[in-house]
Amino acid sequence: MSAYPRRRFRNATHEAARLGIRCARFRCACPPLLDAGRDESDTPRITDRAAEITASERLARRWWAIVAERAFDQLAELVHDEVVLVSKIRPGLALEGKPEVVQHIQEELADKLYEATASTFLPIDEDRIVVEGRVRWIDDERVIRDDPVTWAMEFRDELLVRFVPARTQVEAETILGTPPP
Secondary structure: OOOHHHHHHHHHHHHHHHHOOOOHHHOOOOOOOOOOOOOHHHOOOHHHHHHHOOHHHHHHHHHHHHHHOOOHHHHHHHEEEEEEEEOOOOOOOEEEOHHHHHHHHHHHHHHHEEEEEEEEEEEOOOOEEEEEEEEEEEOOOOOEEEEEEEEEEEEEOOEEEEEEEEOOHHHHHHHHHOOOO
16 A cells, blocks of 8 residues: 555654644644744835835726726726827727727727736836736637737826837837827
């Protein structure tokens, strides 16, 4: 009867019990183990991380949470009157002004956008951020496309004023380095 991995685990458990070592798995009280080189104070508190989040990251995360919920009508509240949006789904389409952008979001994106996810938020300052993620959309031939994309996002007065897709993080940073039109 050979149950090598299982037997080693059982023996280790029996050995730990014999030595009086107990753990939460066996409903016992034992002190938590820490790495010798680490201290509990080495781990930043959640409130410390929250203090590090810039306004641009907070606004970008809010934008992408609404996109993930597919609540496109709520995005109108986050768009500046002088917004500039370049479409990833329709190459070459650049929209200026809140009415055009809101109409595009509510009509075009609601039908064509299958899913858009943001995975990395790279704030430049309080107003500008680079966001990396994926966009899954349905093209004119009704084929679902899945593209990695980097977005350059800029906010003014806590509203989106510039939203431009880029091929790389460097390109997005270059886009954001120039003043908006």
